[in-house]
Amino acid sequence: MLVFPNAKINIGLNIVEKRPDGFHNIESCFYPVGWSDALEITQAEQFSFHADGIAIPGNASDNLCIKAYEMLRSDYHLPPVKIHLLKTVPIGAGLGGGSADAAFAIKALNQLFNLNISVGEQEEYARRIGSDCAFFIRNKPMYCFGKGDEFDAIDINISGKWIALVNPGIHISTVEAYSGVVAKRSTGDLRTILSGPITGWKDHVRNDFEATLFQKYPLLADTKDKLYDLGAEYAAMSGSGSTLFGIFKEEQNVKQHFPDFRLWQGFLR
Incomplete structure (x- = not known):
């Protein structure tokens, strides 16, 4: 079975508070985009995992696709599979690529072996893997809150618009990003703002990580400015x-x- 795990963008990202468990509560709109990896899962005599494309840091045995398989194998006694991942979505890039790979692995295994796992149950498996992983089960624009693993519907209409995603090759870990932020309550309702015209987003829809990361990596701020210079209605x-x-x-x-x-x-859907 061949699937294409796609990336997501955050339209607005408010870091609301630090939780007792060390994570942070956020408010954001997760929106799927077409930049995708390729993931193939087939039955095999013995388990194997292989990745091509962009080099994935760390041990291959720690890949989230393997974690997804092991969870379902334990609960549903799955036979061995061969997993082949072609990685094209940049890593450490704020696009949720690894989380998408794991979520699509859950969905592919569910279909391949006719497990009949409900969407809600698939999301619960995904939450055990990562904070934004569950989003990719339904894989549609959502208002996300909590750790980024709770969802609600959102009124946003940007389908048909053209989007450009630019990655300068700077790897930013989650730990590094959060080390410079100060959690604070948002002064406006992100859902209300995003339901309005995109022309009003520039002054009201912010990513709280930008303040510190733009100081540390001026190239990021320059890239955002350049996108606006090229005529973007909104950039972040x-x-x-x-x-x-x-x-x-x-x-x-x-x-x-x-x-x-x-x-x-490409075009947004």
Whole structure:
């Protein structure tokens, strides 16, 4: 079975408070985009995992796709499988690529072996893997809160607009990103703002990670400014960085302006 785990962007990211368990509560809109990995899972005589494309740091045995398989294998006595991951979504880039891979592995295994696991149960498995992993089970625009693993519907209409995602190759770990932020309650309702026209987002929809990370990595701030210079209606950093995105009214080829960066562009759905 071949699936294509896609990335997501954060439209607005408010860090509300630090939790007693050490995590942070956030408010954000998670929005799926078309930048995707490729994940193939097939039955096999013995288990194997192989990854190509962008090098994944750490031990291969710690990959989240393996964790997803092991959880379901334990509960449903799955036979061995062969997992092949082609990694094209940048790592440590605020796009949720690893979480998407794990969530799509859960969905693929559910379908491959006819496990009949409900959507809600799949989300519970995904929550055990990572804070934003459960989002990719339904994989549609959602207002996300708590640790980023609780969801509610959101009224947002940007389908058909053109988006460019620009990654300068700076790896930012979650620990590094959170080390510089001060949690605070938002002064406005993100859902209300995002239900309005995109022309009003620039002054009211912020990513709280930008303040400290832009000081540490000026290239990120320069990239955001350049996206606005190219005509973006809204531009921001996604998640804890380092990918910047610009949303444009019409198709706009920005690749020529970022020749040394990883870049994906296409229409939003």
